[in-house]
């Protein structure tokens with residue numbers, strides 16, 4: 217199954233069915249993303265891989281006199297985004313189905329592109345970020361989150377790996393989505409891709425936060441199991457999985473520490489005579 221098929225199939229359907237779960241999981245990273253994005257009241261924002269649109273609506277709250285377009289390749293997720301977005305409350309929000317790598321953005325028509333984990337899945341990342349750069353005005357901004365490399369002893373990785381092994385599955389099994397998910401996990405690669413796409417002032421900053429997987433261990437196991445359609449799990453396995461998550465229970469839920477990169481960059485400014493004030497420069501990790 218290709219990445220686009222997965223986001224239009226079981227994976228996208230699961231995200232569309234559980235927006236609150238995924239939003240709770242990513243909640244600790246929203247502050248760093250929006251601090252980095254520094255959205256102004258009149259900004260024209262594009263949210264790349266907007267999913268069910270929480271960050272699109274958050275951006276719209278910060279840009280009441282601007283406009284925000286959420287772009288996503290997944291029909292089920294965009295349908296969910298539309299159903300969750302009150303047109304009267306968010307008249308400045310529109311959603312668009314498309315591959316951000318190739319869809320025709322209004323050239324230079326945006327001040328800012330943001331993404332909460334929607335930019336790792338491109339078939340050709342340099343082409344995709346070149347397309348996104350073309351959507352931004354000179355001096356436009358880019359701010360996105362992407363996962364850090366999975367550390368074998370990282371809390372989230374260890375706990376999810378244990379759940380997978382109790383199910384008799386190898387958590388490290390490669391598939392197209394898992395491979396794509398890690399495609400920007402090395403900062404040197406981020407610099408290389410964004411530099412080749414014409415961005416400047418590229419910064420990659422690590423942020424850690426607790427990701428919430430459920431209100432308690434049993435609830436988190438239920439959610440974990442539901443991610444594989446049709447999976448049947450015996451009571452004893454379910455009990456073992458619940459036991460594995462008990463140490464992570466807290467009053468706020470089952471919390472697993474994880475890390476992302478906050479990436480920011482700009483498109484080059486233009487001088488009064490229309491020339492770029494930055495020369496495209498070689499990648500410096």
Ligand SMILES: C[S@@+](CC[C@H](N)C(=O)[O-])C[C@H]1O[C@@H](n2cnc3c(N)ncnc32)[C@H](O)[C@@H]1O
Nearest residue numbers: 223265266267288289290315316332333334337
């Ligand atoms: C990890 S989810 C994040 C969704 C959303 N940003 C959020 O935080 O809830 C990745 C999103 O990127 C979208 N996506 C994947 N490839 C894409 C592409 N080439 N163009 C646009 N969206 C894409 C997926 O459909 C999915 O909604």
